[in-house]
Amino acid sequence: MKVDYVLKAITAVLAVVVFLFLFAPVFSETILPGNSYAIEITDLPDPAVNGTATVMVPIPANATGEPVISEGAFVGGQVTGWQAEVRETPYGKMLAFTTTGGYAPDISVSFEVLQTADELQRLPLHQRPTNLTSWEMKREPRLLVPVLATPDNMSVAEFSRLSSGTYTTVVFLDGFVPPPEDVAVVTFSLDYRGVGGTKRLMRENTWTTTVNTAVMSTESGFVPVPADYRVIAGGIDFS
Structure with missing residues (x-):
């Protein structure tokens, strides 16, 4: 009986050791705050002859x-x-995109900051987030700027603390020759996600801003557009 008790105790200890070996990294893993930004701009008119065409986004x-x-x-x-x-x-x-060619291809690009500590250390200094210090960014609301207007004229800081809302940002077009069709439009699809990070299974919020709008190809200069802002509590989206 005593031998059986000792064997059971050893088995239990080994089980705990194996469990800690397998799952300790999960409980101790730290994922630093990160950001991803996907940009798609389609149906751009042709640039002016011998000119420079420019598109700008927040x-x-x-x-x-x-x-x-x-x-x-x-x-x-x-x-x-x-x-x-x-x-x-x-x-x-x-963010400005410029071209001097005779044709303006669609713009489709995404930017992402790697989030794990090891991967982040391998990034060149100029590619690391500008304010990623001492875990300060994990609870920091983020959105696409410039912000031209918010509901009820609240400050950007006040607006960013809401769970969701729509504000006004801006895009820019210049140097294009509008097509003869008056109904031609340029489509902007911007999708930003700011991840608050994870530490010992505690997940911070995720902040998202999306712009899905069509701008008349005859527009030139700065054009105000709506942006949808949302906070995903704990980074888990149940919608």
Whole structure:
């Protein structure tokens, strides 16, 4: 009987050791806050002859307007036929795509900041989130800016604390030759997700902003557009 008791005790201890070995990483894993931004712009008119055509869209930032994806992550020729860069505008910083060709192909590109600590360390410094320090960003609301208007004229900080809402942001078109059809439109589909991160199975919120709108191809300059903002509590979407 005593031998059986000892064997059972050893078996129980081994079971606990195996359980901790297999599942300890799950309970201790830390996923740092991250951001993903998908951009699709379709049905652009042809650029003007011997000119430069430009399209600009909002960028992800916190409630104070500080970008949460570094400018260096946006720069480069990730889109065929276009060059991307962050520009300062009268409304604040925006992501600009420019082309000097005779044809303006659709823009389809996504930017994502890797979230695990090891992967993040392998990123060049200029591609790391600008304010990702000491886990500060995990509870920080994020949305697409510039913000031109909010419901009831509330501040951006107040609006970002809502569970959901629609505000006004802006896009930009310049240097295109409108097609003869008056009904031609340019479609903007912007999808931003800011993930709050996970630490010891405790998941923070996820903040999303989407823009799905059509702009007349005859427009030129800054065009206000609606943006839908939503907070997913705990990062779990039951909808």
